[in-house]
Amino acid sequence: xxRCPDKTQWVLYAAGELADRLxxxxxxxxxxxEDCRREQEAVARGLSALGALxxxxxxxxxxxxxxxxxxxxxxxxxxxxxxLLATVYRYRWVAAxxxxxxxxxxxxxxxxxxxxxSRWIDEDQFVAEMAEITAGVEILExxxxxxxxxxxxxxxxxxxxxxxGQSRRPPKDFPxxxxxxx
Amino acid sequence: xxxRVNDPENVEESLVAFAPRVYGLLRRLVGRPDVxxxxxxxxxxxxxxxxxxxxxxxxxxAWIFCIAVNLARDWMRRQRHEPAALLGDxxxxxxxxxxxxxxxxxxxxxxxxxxxxVEDALARLSEPDRxxxxxxxYGNLAFKDIARATDEPLGTVLSRAHRALRKLGDLIPEEPS
Numbered sequence: 001x002x003r004c005p006d007k008t009q010w011v012l013y014a015a016g017e018l019a020d021r022l023x024x025x026x027x028x029x030x031x032x033x034e035d036c037r038r039e040q041e042a043v044a045r046g047l048s049a050l051g052a053l054x055x056x057x058x059x060x061x062x063x064x065x066x067x068x069x070x071x072x073x074x075x076x077x078x079x080x081x082x083x084l085l086a087t088v089y090r091y092r093w094v095a096a097x098x099x100x101x102x103x104x105x106x107x108x109x110x111x112x113x114x115x116x117x118s119r120w121i122d123e124d125q126f127v128a129e130m131a132e133i134t135a136g137v138e139i140l141e142x143x144x145x146x147x148x149x150x151x152x153x154x155x156x157x158x159x160x161x162x163x164x165g166q167s168r169r170p171p172k173d174f175p176x177x178x179x180x181x182x
Numbered sequence: 183x184x185x186r187v188n189d190p191e192n193v194e195e196s197l198v199a200f201a202p203r204v205y206g207l208l209r210r211l212v213g214r215p216d217v218x219x220x221x222x223x224x225x226x227x228x229x230x231x232x233x234x235x236x237x238x239x240x241x242x243x244a245w246i247f248c249i250a251v252n253l254a255r256d257w258m259r260r261q262r263h264e265p266a267a268l269l270g271d272x273x274x275x276x277x278x279x280x281x282x283x284x285x286x287x288x289x290x291x292x293x294x295x296x297x298x299x300v301e302d303a304l305a306r307l308s309e310p311d312r313x314x315x316x317x318x319x320y321g322n323l324a325f326k327d328i329a330r331a332t333d334e335p336l337g338t339v340l341s342r343a344h345r346a347l348r349k350l351g352d353l354i355p356e357e358p359s
Contacts, residue, residue: 008340011347017324046347049354050319052300056202063219067201070223071194074230
């Protein structure tokens, strides 16, 4: 190996995480390359410095006690509360039966969406109402063209009652369409 | 730290076995022992609650440490907290207090000094660089496992590790042999 390897390879080399074959090649390179040797030594020094830290710092007994208690509670809680999916799966036949019963009840109890015939007015009624409306419009028009200036009570129309000379109030013989419901 | 997590009877004890190392990582990440204790508990509780989402193809240990790192990052984001110094003596039980049988009387002092030196150097690293080293050390994870757990390319993880280790190597004096 003549070319210097990537510097990150020295991390794997120092950590002992290389395959034997690659490790031997790097070793051979180190013997011939002063720069890489310095690089590798610096990386290895950093890695061994970490050994000064206590890998398993002691925990206070009360912390460990609390931890044990909390873990036991969490594990027990988890054991008695299976997930929703697991519950549904366990009772899948009961769930299917419940869905079928609910569907049958809904079909039986909910009102039909079909519109009853009684909600429609029949043709005779429609013709009669249209005739009444037409008659009212004709009376209105004839009154307006005749230049009626009185209001509906036979009084003389004032400025507030007229628009361009026409009364805004209906004449006395105007049929009461709103109240006329047969 | 090698409990059989697939055994429901054994899950709690397996998780408790992770507690010291998870706490160690969190302590170096957030810089506060009290917060690290809380986050460690939260990490392991989340693990027990989300065992169903754990993908067996990944390492369980990597998954646990990934939860811890995410919680620490959330906390730091909320606090906008960068630890100025990652702890000196804070009253915790220290294994440095008594000299080992084959070391000189000033051994504990030298070890404590060196540990503080490493802690200071770690505090100078950026959070992502520091996290890679801490996952490697406390999680005892290979770099490829860290890459898989954090969903980052291996090249990115190795670049971070290289930058961080070079800096540590430059900042920390050689250990006297």
